Amino acid sequence: MASTPHAAGSTAPGTPGTPKGLVDALTEALERRETKSARRRLTILPQNAIDFSSNDFLSLSTSPAYRNRYLAHVNNTPEFFPFASGGSRLLDGNSAYAEELERFVADFHNAPTALLFNSGFDANVGVLSSIPQPGDLILYDELIHASVHEGMRLSRAGSRVMFDHSCPTSLRAALGEQINNDPKIQSGARNVFIVIESIYSMDGDIAPIKDFVKIVDELLPLGNGHFIVDEAHATGVFGPRGAGVVQEFGVQDRMFIRLATFGKALASHGAMVLCGPETRDYLINYARSLIYTTALGFPFLASIRTSYELLSSGETESLQRRVQSLIGHLHTRLASLQIRQEVMFEVDHFPNSPIFSLRTSQPRELASFCQKAGLIVRAIMPPTIPDGKERVRVCLHAGNTEEEVDTLVRTIQSWLDLVPAKRDANL
Numbered sequence: 342m343a344s345t346p347h348a349a350g351s352t353a354p355g356t357p358g359t360p361k362g363l364v365d366a367l368t369e370a371l372e373r374r375e376t377k378s379a380r381r382r383l384t385i386l387p388q389n390a391i392d393f394s395s396n397d398f399l400s401l402s403t404s405p406a407y408r409n410r411y412l413a414h415v416n417n418t419p420e421f422f423p424f425a426s427g428g429s430r431l432l433d434g435n436s437a438y439a440e441e442l443e444r445f446v447a448d449f450h451n452a453p454t455a456l457l458f459n460s461g462f463d464a465n466v467g468v469l470s471s472i473p474q475p476g477d478l479i480l481y482d483e484l485i486h487a488s489v490h491e492g493m494r495l496s497r498a499g500s501r502v503m504f505d506h507s508c509p510t511s512l513r514a515a516l517g518e519q520i521n522n523d524p525k526i527q528s529g530a531r532n533v534f535i536v537i538e539s540i541y542s543m544d545g546d547i548a549p550i551k552d553f554v555k556i557v558d559e560l561l562p563l564g565n566g567h568f569i570v571d572e573a574h575a576t577g578v579f580g581p582r583g584a585g586v587v588q589e590f591g592v593q594d595r596m597f598i599r600l601a602t603f604g605k606a607l608a609s610h611g612a613m614v615l616c617g618p619e620t621r622d623y624l625i626n627y628a629r630s631l632i633y634t635t636a637l638g639f640p641f642l643a644s645i646r647t648s649y650e651l652l653s654s655g656e657t658e659s660l661q662r663r664v665q666s667l668i669g670h671l672h673t674r675l676a677s678l679q680i681r682q683e684v685m686f687e688v689d690h691f692p693n694s695p696i697f698s699l700r701t702s703q704p705r706e707l708a709s710f711c712q713k714a715g716l717i718v719r720a721i722m723p724p725t726i727p728d729g730k731e732r733v734r735v736c737l738h739a740g741n742t743e744e745e746v747d748t749l750v751r752t753i754q755s756w757l758d759l760v761p762a763k764r765d766a767n768l
């Protein structure tokens with residue numbers, strides 16, 4: 342007999358006493374999100390809209406320099422050069438090109454070695470799920486990315502302890518308590534992993550990495566404190582020639598693992614774990630998100646190569662400077678907004694960061710008002726950020742103009758001028 346869709350469980354939704362089918366359960370979950378205004382939807386950007394949202398911070402993805410260099414790489418390949426990778430890195434998916442790219446990226450980042458993953462998500466899952474050993478401790482920032490949480494869920498670490506976001510006092514307290522409770526940490530028999538981002542995706546703030554290093558060196562003098570730093574939002578934008586915040590602070594030798602990702606400022610896809618040779622070899626053997634997946638093919642490797650050539654030749658430095666100049670401009674213009682007393686609106690901005698948070702109780706309304714004016718910004722809602730931290734996220738790009746920034750600020754002002762009546766109804 343032919344099976345009908347949704348045959349398992351209930352085929353007659355709403356019939357009393359009938360067990361609920363899977364589709365009903367999924368629909369209910371979506372409705373719960375809808376009620377909380379937290380339902381996610383896929384959207385397509387209108388063409389010609391002004392981008393104040395993507396992570397293409399250097400606007401490399403539309404840059405002629407990037408495009409021409411990339412096409413030259415592609416056109417320089419011999420006939421029948423395989424464009425697909427053909428398998429996992431461990432089977433047929435490896436190539437001299439991939440290995441040379443890893444060396445190039447490792448050199449650029451002043452790291453002993455680099456290991457390519459298909460995405461930053463896969464890299465974090467691979468690292469966190471495999472490297473902490475049974476009994477080890479993971480200390481993680483409360484705003485750490487979802488991919489780290491996925492990795493930790495699979496990890497064999499004995500405990501995972503959260504500390505307050507970017508708070509040295511909280512890290513000290515959390516680590517101190519764990520050391521007091523576990524003599525094996527004190528004796529150096531157990532490892533402690535401190536997992537942070539260098540610049541946080543939602544608030545755009547830079548972590549106090551040097552303060553963290555001091556605390557860990559002081560409390561764990563035997564050297565069993567290991568930093569894992571995700572530089573997804575810093576890669577290409579911060580540090581010498583875009584090498585990241587860790588290199589800006591000069592603490593790369595103190596990091597156990599750094600993660601550079603290529604899907605944001607580098608206009609590509611994939612990520613590399615920057616680490617020592619033993620760690621690289623261990624990941625090749627144990628990171629399942631590397632082993633059991635088809636490796637990136639040549640088009641992506643060539644695009645990663647293209648962006649790193651632009652970074653290392655210094656060609657992107659003018660783009661970094663351009664972003665910084667626009668950041669200063671937007672920062673000043675936002676400070677001139679007229680905000681009526683009764684309107685909940687504030688700007689959260691960390692100096693030099695291309696990410697701005699416009700905090701309001703009506704982020705969806707503000708985002709939609711801007712979108713109607715042809716400006717792409719996004720409302721960010723829980724569960725992506727904690728409850729009560731709703732905001733509109735604004736990202737600046739080298740390709741934005743001062744006029745576009747002025748239009749954005751004028752549009753926000755128009756919304757602020759209109760909003761009180763509507764807001765009062767919600768109070």
Ligand SMILES: Cc1ncc(COP(=O)(O)O)c(C=O)c1O
Pocket residue numbers: 460461462463465486488538542571573574602603604611612
């Ligand atoms: C901090 C951080 N880590 C990891 C990732 C995942 O990287 P990818 O998009 O390459 O999977 C992201 C973004 O998506 C991120 O913001």
